Amino acid sequence: MDVSAILEAGLKANDAASHALTLVSNNLGHLSVADFASDCCGSNNYPTPQQ
Amino acid sequence: MVEIFAPKQALEAASAMRCGHLRRLALVLPTTPPAQEGDVEGWTLIDCNGHSGVSKATEVLRRVGEQDVDWIIVRTDQLYQPTEATVLIQLRDRSLFLSPVEFILNDKYGYPLVIWTAAGLVTLPPESPFKDIGLQLVQHLQDCSLLGASWLERDHQALRTPEHRGKARNRQLRFLRSSVANAYRDAPTSPLAFPLLDRITGIEASQVDESSR
Numbered sequence: 001m002d003v004s005a006i007l008e009a010g011l012k013a014n015d016a017a018s019h020a021l022t023l024v025s026n027n028l029g030h031l032s033v034a035d036f037a038s039d040c041c042g043s044n045n046y047p048t049p050q051q
Numbered sequence: 052m053v054e055i056f057a058p059k060q061a062l063e064a065a066s067a068m069r070c071g072h073l074r075r076l077a078l079v080l081p082t083t084p085p086a087q088e089g090d091v092e093g094w095t096l097i098d099c100n101g102h103s104g105v106s107k108a109t110e111v112l113r114r115v116g117e118q119d120v121d122w123i124i125v126r127t128d129q130l131y132q133p134t135e136a137t138v139l140i141q142l143r144d145r146s147l148f149l150s151p152v153e154f155i156l157n158d159k160y161g162y163p164l165v166i167w168t169a170a171g172l173v174t175l176p177p178e179s180p181f182k183d184i185g186l187q188l189v190q191h192l193q194d195c196s197l198l199g200a201s202w203l204e205r206d207h208q209a210l211r212t213p214e215h216r217g218k219a220r221n222r223q224l225r226f227l228r229s230s231v232a233n234a235y236r237d238a239p240t241s242p243l244a245f246p247l248l249d250r251i252t253g254i255e256a257s258q259v260d261e262s263s264r
Contacts, residue, residue: 003181004159007138007151008112014134015109 055197059089061167062124068165069093075121077156079166079188081195082126082203091124097152098126099135108135108152115160123162125153127188128195128204131211139213140185147211149188154181169194217258224255 058080065078080088082098097111106114108130114120130136130150138149156162161177166187173187195202209215228251235244 002159004151004155008155008159010137011112011135011151011155012109014137015107018134 055169055194056167056171057087058083058167058198059087061165061172062089062091064172065165066090066093069122073163075123075162077123077125077153077162077164079125079127079153079164079191081167081191081198082128083198083201084203087201094122094124095120096124096126098129099132108150112152112155112160115156115162123156125150125156126204127153127191128202128208131204131207133216133219136211138185140189142189146213147189147192148213148216149185149211153188154184157184166191167194169197220258221255224251224258227251 061080062078065076068076078094095106095111095114097106097108111120111123115123127150130152131148133148135152136148136150138151138154140147140149153164157164157175158178158181163177164175164179164184164187166173166175168187168190173190175183175187192208196205228248231244231247231251235241238244
C-alpha cells in the first residue's frame with residue numbers, strides 16, 4: 001500500500017473541500033469558515049442565518 | 052544555559068548544502084521573526100494559506116510532481132489546521148496531529164528532510180521510516196518552545212490536539228443544528244428539515260462512539 005500517495009490524495013481532497021466550503025459560504029453569505037471557527041456557542045449566542 | 056542552534060544557522064547550513072552534492076531537499080524550520088531568520092531567497096516556502104510569498108502544501112506538491120521545485124522550506128509549526136495536519140501521532144503521554152507534507156516529500160518524491168532541532172540539524176534520507184520522520188517532527192516542535200518569544204506559532208499548537216479538535220467539532224455541530232433550526236423555524240414540520248437534523252444527530256452519535264473506543 002502506497003501510504004504517501006493516500007496521504008497526498010487526502011490532503012488534496014481536504015483542500016478541495018475547504019475551497020468548496022468557502023465558495024458555498026460566499027454564495028450563501030451567512031455560513032463562513034470564520035463562523036465555524038469562532039466560539040459562537042460559548043454564550044449560546046448563535047448567529048442568525050439570513051432569510 | 053544550553054546554547055540553542057539558531058534557525059538562522061540552520062538556514063545557512065542548509066543553503067550550503069544547496070551548493071554541495073544535494074540536488075534537492077526539504078528544510079523544516081520554525082517560524083521566527085524575519086530578522087532572525089536569514090535569507091530565504093531561492094527557497095520555496097510552504098506554510099499556512101494566506102501569507103504572501105508562500106505556497107500552500109498542495110500547490111507545492113503539484114509543482115514537485117512537475118519537477119518544478121528543488122529547495123523547500125516547510126513551516127511545520129504553521130501546519131496545524133484540520134485540513135493540513137491529518138496524521139495522528141500517538142506518543143506515550145499524548146497525541147497530536149502532524150502535517151503529511153514532510154512524509155510525502157520524503158517518501159514519494161525522494162526529498163531528504165533536514166529538520167531543525169535545538170541541538171542542530173537532523174537529516175533523514177529519502178524513504179526514511181515514517182516513525183523516524185514523525186519522531187523528529189515532534190522533537191522539532193518541542194524544541195521550538197525553547198526559542199521563547201521568538202517562536203511566533205507557539206499559541207496555535209493546541210490546535211494539533213485531538214481534545215481541541217473534539218471541542219471544535221462539537222461547536223460546529225451545534226452551530227449547524229442551530230442554523231438548520233433557524234432556517235426552518237417558519238416551517239418546523241417541513242419534510243426537508245428532519246433528514247438534516249437526523250443526519251446531524253447521526254454524526255454526533257458517531258463521534259461519541261468513536262471517542263468512547
